[in-house]
Amino acid sequence: MGQQILNGVFVGSIYALFAVGYTLVFGVLDILNLAHQAVFMLSAFAALLLVSDAHLSLWAALPLAVVFGGLVGIALERLAFRPLRGRADSNISGLISSLAMATVFEAIALQIFGPDTSRFPQDTFPDRMIRIAGASASLLQLCIVGISVVLMALLTFLLARTRLGRQIRAVAESPRAARVLGIDIDRTIAMAFFLSSALGGAAGVLFGLAFNSISPDVGRSVELKGLAVIILGGMGSVPGAVIAGFALGIVEVFTVAHLGSSFRDAVSFAVLFLVLVARPRGLLGPAAAREA
């Protein structure tokens, strides 16, 4: 029982970290960024290259890969989202253009790394087990949970207390009003993309370390979970995504333990669908979900 909760928290921390970036962009732009999973995948590959080819230590490679993810996010915004701003159907066309970018990113990864699974070198992280209250976890798992929680706390602080955070929240609330108040909308949205993609990238590196397998389609399964998490948490709600991420992780681990591992991905879909039927605004989302 304790062991399962621990495993759930571990998986959930990665889901939460991934989904926080997802939901941040949705909150600001009202557009679902389907390329988020591709940034996740590219950052994982970037970290892998830095560790295995440039022989950096993981602690140097991780921040570099995270910044790389953020920069990919800025490029993504510039290429696929900014040109569509102000168009009437930007909701759907933004979805489609982000899907186009995801396809391009996946093609690049496929060309460079091939379709097979790549792995981190053996000695990337010390293999040590630690016992907590009758359950055992590896040092790696604890570090992953720790890093995710610290990053999410940093984001929460940034959104709540800093100038940039206030600007992002203002744009999310109403772009027009934000512009009247003298906020540079383009810059704010670009920064939101940087933050979102950096966190998505961090999730990718941690996921790659945790399961030690990275392939060009590694983002696909996480994407489904990310969608379930942001729906459950409430579209656009960062704290909602954090809670929902951990919740999904724990539910998933219990399902696998009791029903078998082939149900792992069905859990996300069941959660997603049930929330859409019963409470479309999710746990902490805004109430108006029926507007056109």
Place this chain on the structure above:
Amino acid sequence: MDLLLAYEGLFAFVGINGLLALSVYATLSCGQLSLANAGFMAIGAYTGALITLHSPGVPFLLVLLAAAAMPAVVAVPLGLPVLRLRGVFLAIATVGFGEVVRLVFVNWDYTNGALGLVAIPQRTKLWTIWLALAVALYLLGRLRGSRAGYALEAIREDETAASTMGIKTTAHKLLMLVLGAALAGLAGGLEAHYTFMVAPGGYAFGRVVDMLVQAVVGGTAAFFGPVVGAAFLTVLPELLREAGARLGFSPGPFRLFLNGAILLAVILYLPNGLVSLPRRLRRRRLA
């Protein structure tokens, strides 16, 4: 005639991809994005293949009708709760649905898991495919300019306004989702009986991206646009394969890259797709 024989496979896939692009167009025509069509296609393909394998005596027309009907039935409970909500929710729910369908087929022993069903008799002829495509085009063409067609356009332009005008938005959106599912299932059934096999790997997320690319590149403002896009994007990689190989690309990633880049270019610079190109060029010349 020689040309037809040499490229029969290509012509067949232009037709099948045309049907698939139309299946995505069906929902796009009322401003909704359904990403479940690879899943619907899989359901249709497996339904058709299982009927043919277990009771070979059933006429092919009935097999195809079943392949179209099964996903249409599944689409109702999927769409009903989701379509009451905003546009993006259908996209979200359907991304999940497509993935779950694939996983079900991977894990299901009855359909031979990840290996899928093989040695399906080839019952699809080239003319069957093109006849099906013609019927689909006729239906969608008739929809244009009809009462329901105007309702769909109104929903696409402004859902709230449409519903204040007394249009039953949920019912119309559901109808198009069901129609799209039926078209995808039909295409799946046709393909299964053309390529001899069905396997879950053929219905992964990339497949629905292909359909979407073709529909959008062709143009979703005209009902025949998706077919133009499907023809263009099915033939183009064949033509460019040599060039890609000379640049050092492997064929798989090259096709993927091409798809993504073309989709991005079209959505940004030619929002109404290739079919709007002649008119745009003419207008530019006049200006």
